[in-house]
Amino acid sequence: MDTLIEFFHFLTQRKKYWLWPLFIILLLLGIVLVAAHGSVLAPFIYSLF
Amino acid sequence: MGYILGISAYYHDSAACLLKDAEIIAAAQEERFSRIKNDESFPTEAIKFCLKFANISLAEVDHVVFYEKPFLKFERLLETYVHFAPRGLKSFLKAMPIWLKDKLFIKKNIAKALHCIDPNWEKSRTILFTDHHHAHAASAFYPSPFDEAVVLTIDGVGEWATTTVSIGNMAQLTLKKEINFPNSLGLLYSAFTYYLGFEVNSDEYKVMGLASYGTPVYKQLIYDHLIDVKADGSFLLNMDYFDYCTGLKMTHKKFDKLFGHPARAKGDELLPFHKDMASSIQKVTEEIMIKLTQSLYREFAIDNLCIAGGVALNCIINSAIRQHSGFKQIWVQPAAGDAGGALGAAYSVYYTHLSGLRNVDLQTDAMKQSLLGPSYTQKEVIAALHVYNLNYEKVAHDVYYRKIAAYLADGKVIAYFKGRTEFGPRALGSRSILADPRNAEMKAILNAKIKFRESFRPFAPAILAEFADLYFSKGSKNRYMLFTENYLGNADKVPDTVSIPGAVHVDGTARVQAVNKSHHPDFHQLITAFYNLTGCPAVINTSLNVMNEPMASGPEDAIRCFLNTEIDILAIEGLLIDKKRLAFEELSLPGYYQ
Numbered sequence: 124m125d126t127l128i129e130f131f132h133f134l135t136q137r138k139k140y141w142l143w144p145l146f147i148i149l150l151l152l153g154i155v156l157v158a159a160h161g162s163v164l165a166p167f168i169y170s171l172f
Numbered sequence: 173m174g175y176i177l178g179i180s181a182y183y184h185d186s187a188a189c190l191l192k193d194a195e196i197i198a199a200a201q202e203e204r205f206s207r208i209k210n211d212e213s214f215p216t217e218a219i220k221f222c223l224k225f226a227n228i229s230l231a232e233v234d235h236v237v238f239y240e241k242p243f244l245k246f247e248r249l250l251e252t253y254v255h256f257a258p259r260g261l262k263s264f265l266k267a268m269p270i271w272l273k274d275k276l277f278i279k280k281n282i283a284k285a286l287h288c289i290d291p292n293w294e295k296s297r298t299i300l301f302t303d304h305h306h307a308h309a310a311s312a313f314y315p316s317p318f319d320e321a322v323v324l325t326i327d328g329v330g331e332w333a334t335t336t337v338s339i340g341n342m343a344q345l346t347l348k349k350e351i352n353f354p355n356s357l358g359l360l361y362s363a364f365t366y367y368l369g370f371e372v373n374s375d376e377y378k379v380m381g382l383a384s385y386g387t388p389v390y391k392q393l394i395y396d397h398l399i400d401v402k403a404d405g406s407f408l409l410n411m412d413y414f415d416y417c418t419g420l421k422m423t424h425k426k427f428d429k430l431f432g433h434p435a436r437a438k439g440d441e442l443l444p445f446h447k448d449m450a451s452s453i454q455k456v457t458e459e460i461m462i463k464l465t466q467s468l469y470r471e472f473a474i475d476n477l478c479i480a481g482g483v484a485l486n487c488i489i490n491s492a493i494r495q496h497s498g499f500k501q502i503w504v505q506p507a508a509g510d511a512g513g514a515l516g517a518a519y520s521v522y523y524t525h526l527s528g529l530r531n532v533d534l535q536t537d538a539m540k541q542s543l544l545g546p547s548y549t550q551k552e553v554i555a556a557l558h559v560y561n562l563n564y565e566k567v568a569h570d571v572y573y574r575k576i577a578a579y580l581a582d583g584k585v586i587a588y589f590k591g592r593t594e595f596g597p598r599a600l601g602s603r604s605i606l607a608d609p610r611n612a613e614m615k616a617i618l619n620a621k622i623k624f625r626e627s628f629r630p631f632a633p634a635i636l637a638e639f640a641d642l643y644f645s646k647g648s649k650n651r652y653m654l655f656t657e658n659y660l661g662n663a664d665k666v667p668d669t670v671s672i673p674g675a676v677h678v679d680g681t682a683r684v685q686a687v688n689k690s691h692h693p694d695f696h697q698l699i700t701a702f703y704n705l706t707g708c709p710a711v712i713n714t715s716l717n718v719m720n721e722p723m724a725s726g727p728e729d730a731i732r733c734f735l736n737t738e739i740d741i742l743a744i745e746g747l748l749i750d751k752k753r754l755a756f757e758e759l760s761l762p763g764y765y766q
Contacts, residue, residue: 126277133243142250149250149268 174234175226178518179215180307180510181238182278184373186215187511187595189544190222190233191518194528196315198225199544199595201511204725210374211722214285215514221546223289230290236297237521239513240304242278244331246271248353252417260418302520304330304513305350305481306338308505311516312480313340314523314530315538316503320476322468326461327481327509328358328373337468340478343523343530354417355409357460358483360399363414364453366422368446369436373482380486381629383454384679386447390431394456397430404471405464442628457483458492465497475500480516484508484654485597487683491655494646506542506652507596515595541691542652543602545593548727550745553589556727557747560735562754564747576743577701580608580711584740585622587716589730590694594723598653599715600685601634601695603724605739607712609633609672614712621738625719632683633675634713636699640686643672643710648686656681670708685713 127150134142178189181202189199198221203209205217223230249271253264274281283295302310308325323338323345334356337348361379362372370378395401400408411417413427421435428434436446465477477499484490485508494502505512522528557564567575579586586606594600605622607614609631619627632653633643640648644657659680661671676682689696703709716724716733724730727744734742734749742749 126280130243130276137247139247142247145250145254150272152268
């Protein structure tokens, strides 16, 4: 939770307020995805990481 | 001010570096310990080595720094998906769980991993984070022999930046401008690497080697459709042709259509088309880099240039910059890729965070010949040889190099292991395979029987610095194999008897290492012995490994490489093992010729 709050502060500091709702949606979706996958493996996507 | 531990990890080629104030104490890549090429996992073993070398515990380290900012990277990721939506859903669904489960929590993961290394290291301690490209810039400028320089970093992508320009002045490093994702010269080159059937972020050097076999017939097509280059060398990519923002591959089907061929599958035959494509992207990248650096030289009127980032490992481009940019002196970080980010991050803490004072030696850099990894005593080597039940000959120091030289002159291939391992991708005479460069067939022998790699791949010479300018244009300037030089072997001043065709690429150039007596005394002594015997002041020097394996680090790595290839002699810390003299039982050991 600390990290997520820290990330919100980070977005605030960067004045990227418009990313807040997106991040919340992602977070909810992410929880579902993580729960569905169990374990995650890094795919071959160069730019993401 | 104490010890600073720099870490790069979780993306590509993880590494650790330990500074004591401004002095590099140790640095190593995790792959050398884990034996996984370009290992991206947390560099636990590399950190343990650095601490052991300095004889300190982790709790005694004053500052820990990570080489990039994960939040900034995640921000880029989110914005990229928004920008390209609804495209990229598949990629998004694959990436998000990884970020939300793991990568967003890098700070906690680092703290946890450090606590595992040393339970006395409190998880609540501060971990510092530096910008990815700032780490590259710091790794390029602070160890350089310059008090003032333009600092160029260029790679695939960090957080947002793909190219940055900074000005270094003593301890100050000031960012002047940058080009951001998705416009990336590194990713453009990687897209071609992918298209040519090689591995992205790993095999770009193969494209560079292949380029010499083709002609740049697609150069104009690239300029017309893929990239818009401005007068100052800045650039914009046409993202219609690339898929890396949202897809699971580097190039879009439009890319295939443009060049009239599908992407080559790994292992497929290399056609003249592929060679021409390699040549074309090499030429385009080279021209852009020249334009960019010429513009920087005009703009800042500073004579020195420092470079880091993955693109800086393209030694042909480095040489072109040196020839055409206008800069009088160029210094390239030998660990220019992400591993070097660990070093740069640590330097950044010392000079930027702690305001350390910088004393510059204008005569030489602070990299200690990039020999910053672990070394092993003869006793440790003997213990490893016993594990493999190998007989060895212990040779007196004054005879050792003469014997190795005699083997080389006799056409034998030597696995040479001495002192501390190299930090960075190049073997510089500590973990090397050596051979006689006078034999033009040696390239084919090494590629087929020892390295098990593509036949087009060249080999490089290590040459006594005092002879380097005689054999190569500006040869003596190259300590780290980061520039290619024109071979002057056909000139009158080099008699044919000592020409070195085995170490010259098909285009008449070579990635030279000039071996200086004061910087690398043992390796210098070895080549001198070969010179005294043959009149040839150079040897072929390639890394001690086989294809797709990291360079050897410990004695067991070297022994395995020796046993699993057709290397004739293992010369390891004053000991010689001749494969011909090994008993049948020894050759029947598991792993031999498998």
